[in-house]
Amino acid sequence: ALKRLDLRDPAALFETHGAEEIRGLERQVRAEIEHKKEELRQMVGERYRDLIEAADTIGQMRRCAVGLVDAVKATDQYCARLRQAGSAAPRPPRAQQFCAFPCSHSSHPRRSSTAWLPRSSCS
Template structure:
């Protein structure tokens, strides 16, 4: 391949009519064009693989985060329900005439 080779400066996106290639270039030059095009195809395939891999990792990270958020919200809801139950128990203890003092439910210990 010579310096300033018109085939190497040819852009793949500029190739509109394959027939024109055969009219303008020799067989050897067309083979160089083919090698160049195949090389660019392989390069694009690799770029696509990397991009898909990155997006897949992003998707997995997002799914993990959503799972953690779900678990956290479930724990929060359980804690609020425990607090409501405890408040209800306290109200019943006050309303109970001559009743004994109510003990704090064990389930509230995880809130501390």
């Protein structure tokens, strides 16, 4: 049986082993190369799916952050109107409607959590 170390010195390989042994080794090495290629294809495919999922999650986070900023701005404006009015409280702004999207990312600590967005942020 040929050893991996034999592959490092082709001259020694041909001096110590016959043509049939070398052809067998070639078939074995080619089969291993094909196996490694397939493993690499699968790994790249998995990573690509992970990347797409991460991009979708980032988009959801962006929409959530925009909605949160809008809600904070509305609260700030309402507080400013309250300060201006003194003791006479102005009408509160219309109630904000919210919608939810599930968070089921595999690395998320709570797989069944829900994120809430202002309705205007949902798409």
